[in-house]
Amino acid sequence: MSAKITVVGLGSGDPDRLTLGSLKRLQGAKQRYVRTKDHPVVTWLEETGVSFSSFDEVYESRDDFPSVYLEIVERLIAVAGSVAEGDEILYAVPGHPMVAEATVKLLRERCPLEGIELNVIGGESFLDEAFVRLGFDPIEGFKLLDASEITGERLDPRLHTLIGQVYDEFTASDVKLSLMEIYPDDYQVIVGHALGVDGLEQIVSVPLYELDRVQGYGNLSLVYVPASSDDSLRIRSFQRLHEIMTILRSPDGCPWDREQTHQSIRKNLIEETYEVLETIDDDDPDHMREELGDLLLQIMLHSQMEEELGTFTAYDVIQELNEKLLYRHPHVFGDLSAEDAEAALKNWDAMKAEEKRRKGIQPEKLSALSGVPRDLPALMKAYKLQKKAAKVGFDWDSIDGVWDKLSEEIAELKEAVGEGATLEEQTLELGDVLFSVVNAARYIGVDPEEALSLTIAKFVRRFSYVEEKLYEAGKTPKESTLREMDELWDAAKLKER
Missing domain, CATH: 3.30.950.10 (Tetrapyrrole methylase, C-terminal domain)
Structure with a gap:
C-alpha cells in the first residue's frame, strides 16, 4: 500500500460548525491540500495557523470542471505515490465530501486501483x-x-x-x-x-x-x-399523461373512454395515422403536433386497457422500445460502425434476426415474405412483398421484363372485360395489372403509395380549379359539358407549369 488519503469535509461555511474531530485532523496533518481556498472555513483555519496547498490554479488552466476535477485527482494520486508508505495526505473539501463533490467520487474509483487507502470524514453539508x-x-x-x-x-x-x-x-x-x-x-x-x-x-x-x-x-x-x-406544471410530462389516461378509464372517469375496447377503437388508430400523414404531406408542423398527439392518445388507450388486465403498461411499451433501439443500433451504442444509411440498415436487420434467434425463432427457416403486416393497405403491402421477394433473387433481370409482364396483364384484363368474364375474373385480372404496376414502381425506385398520393393530390387540385372557374361562370360541373371541363382541365395543367 502507498500513503493514505483522508478527505475531510469543511462544512457549509461557518467555522463554529466544524467538528472537533475534523479540526484535530486538520491541525495534526503534515500534508494538507484543499480543493479551493474560496471558503470561509479555510480563511479562518489559515488565520489560526493551519495552512493549505490549494488547487485553485487548476481552475485557471482547464476549460471545464470535469477536466479540473480529473487534474486534482491525478495530482493527489501522484503525491500519494511519492511519499512513504503509511503517510497521510489530508484533502479538505467544502461541505460534506459525499454531497456534490466530484473529486471524492473520482478518488473512490481510483484509489482502490492504485492501492491507496482512502478515508472519508464527513462534515456539515450545505443541505x-x-x-x-x-x-x-x-x-x-x-x-x-x-x-x-x-x-x-x-x-x-x-x-x-x-x-x-x-x-x-x-x-x-x-x-x-x-x-x-x-x-x-x-x-x-x-x-x-x-x-x-x-x-x-x-x-x-x-x-x-x-x-x-x-x-x-x-x-x-x-x-x-x-x-x-x-x-x-406537469402538463409536459409523460407521467401526467399516464395519470390522465388512468383517470379517464377509472370508474369515476369518462363513460365513453370506459366503454372502449381494442376492437372498438381499432379504426381510430388507422384514421389518426393517416391524419398524421396528411400533415406531413402538407408540411404543416402546427397541425402535425396536434395530430401526433391524437395518435399518441390511441397508443395510450390501448396500453391502458392492457394495464387494467395486468399484462403490460405504457412504461413497459417504452422500455421495450428503448431496449430495441439500443440493441439494433450497435453502430451508435455499441462497437460496430456504419458509414452510411445502407450499412446502418444492415446492422438493424442483423440485430433483428438475432432477436428472433433469442426468442427461439430461426430466421433462416421463415418465409422470405414473413414480417409484412397482414392489414397494410394493399398497394403498400404489394410493394413490401415484392421487395422481400427481390431480396432473395425472385426478380426480373432488367426492367424490360417488367414492361413485358405489365403489357401481358393489361392484355388479359382487356380480354376478360371484352369477353364478358365474370366480375370475379375481371377483378383478379385488374389486381394482376395493379400488382405489375407496383413492380414497375419498385424497379425504378419509386414508392407506389407515394406516387399515387401525389397523383391524387394533383387530380384534386386540378378538378378544384375546374369547379372554381365553372362557379365563376355561374355553372356547376353537372351543368357543364365534358368539353368545357376538359378545356378548363388543360388550363389547370398549363397553370402548374
Whole structure:
C-alpha cells in the first residue's frame, strides 16, 4: 500500500460548525491540500495557523470542471505515490465530501486501483443549512441537482428541488432556461448565498425570469425551487399523461373512454395515422403536433386497457422500445460502425434476426415474405412483398421484363372485360395489372403509395380549379359539358407549369 488519503469535509461555511474531530485532523496533518481556498472555513483555519496547498490554479488552466476535477485527482494520486508508505495526505473539501463533490467520487474509483487507502470524514453539508434556512422538510419529497446537468426530464414540480454549483450569472442563466421548460416565467424561486455564514448569508426570492439578475453568485450559492401541487406544471410530462389516461378509464372517469375496447377503437388508430400523414404531406408542423398527439392518445388507450388486465403498461411499451433501439443500433451504442444509411440498415436487420434467434425463432427457416403486416393497405403491402421477394433473387433481370409482364396483364384484363368474364375474373385480372404496376414502381425506385398520393393530390387540385372557374361562370360541373371541363382541365395543367 502507498500513503493514505483522508478527505475531510469543511462544512457549509461557518467555522463554529466544524467538528472537533475534523479540526484535530486538520491541525495534526503534515500534508494538507484543499480543493479551493474560496471558503470561509479555510480563511479562518489559515488565520489560526493551519495552512493549505490549494488547487485553485487548476481552475485557471482547464476549460471545464470535469477536466479540473480529473487534474486534482491525478495530482493527489501522484503525491500519494511519492511519499512513504503509511503517510497521510489530508484533502479538505467544502461541505460534506459525499454531497456534490466530484473529486471524492473520482478518488473512490481510483484509489482502490492504485492501492491507496482512502478515508472519508464527513462534515456539515450545505443541505443541512438549506433545510433549516429555507424551511422545508426533505421527507416531503426532495431532489438535488447539479446546475450543469439540469434537463426538463429530471425536473418534477411535486418535489422540493435544490440546485447546487451555481457559480455565476452565466450558470444561473442556463439554470433559468432549463427551469422554464417546466415552470412559468414568474414562478417564485429562492437564491441562497453562503447559507448559515454570519455576515455573508443572503436569501433572495425572485420570479424565475430574474434568476440570472441576482448578484453575488459564487462557490456557496444555490437555487431552491419550492415544490408545487399544481398539476398544470406537469402538463409536459409523460407521467401526467399516464395519470390522465388512468383517470379517464377509472370508474369515476369518462363513460365513453370506459366503454372502449381494442376492437372498438381499432379504426381510430388507422384514421389518426393517416391524419398524421396528411400533415406531413402538407408540411404543416402546427397541425402535425396536434395530430401526433391524437395518435399518441390511441397508443395510450390501448396500453391502458392492457394495464387494467395486468399484462403490460405504457412504461413497459417504452422500455421495450428503448431496449430495441439500443440493441439494433450497435453502430451508435455499441462497437460496430456504419458509414452510411445502407450499412446502418444492415446492422438493424442483423440485430433483428438475432432477436428472433433469442426468442427461439430461426430466421433462416421463415418465409422470405414473413414480417409484412397482414392489414397494410394493399398497394403498400404489394410493394413490401415484392421487395422481400427481390431480396432473395425472385426478380426480373432488367426492367424490360417488367414492361413485358405489365403489357401481358393489361392484355388479359382487356380480354376478360371484352369477353364478358365474370366480375370475379375481371377483378383478379385488374389486381394482376395493379400488382405489375407496383413492380414497375419498385424497379425504378419509386414508392407506389407515394406516387399515387401525389397523383391524387394533383387530380384534386386540378378538378378544384375546374369547379372554381365553372362557379365563376355561374355553372356547376353537372351543368357543364365534358368539353368545357376538359378545356378548363388543360388550363389547370398549363397553370402548374
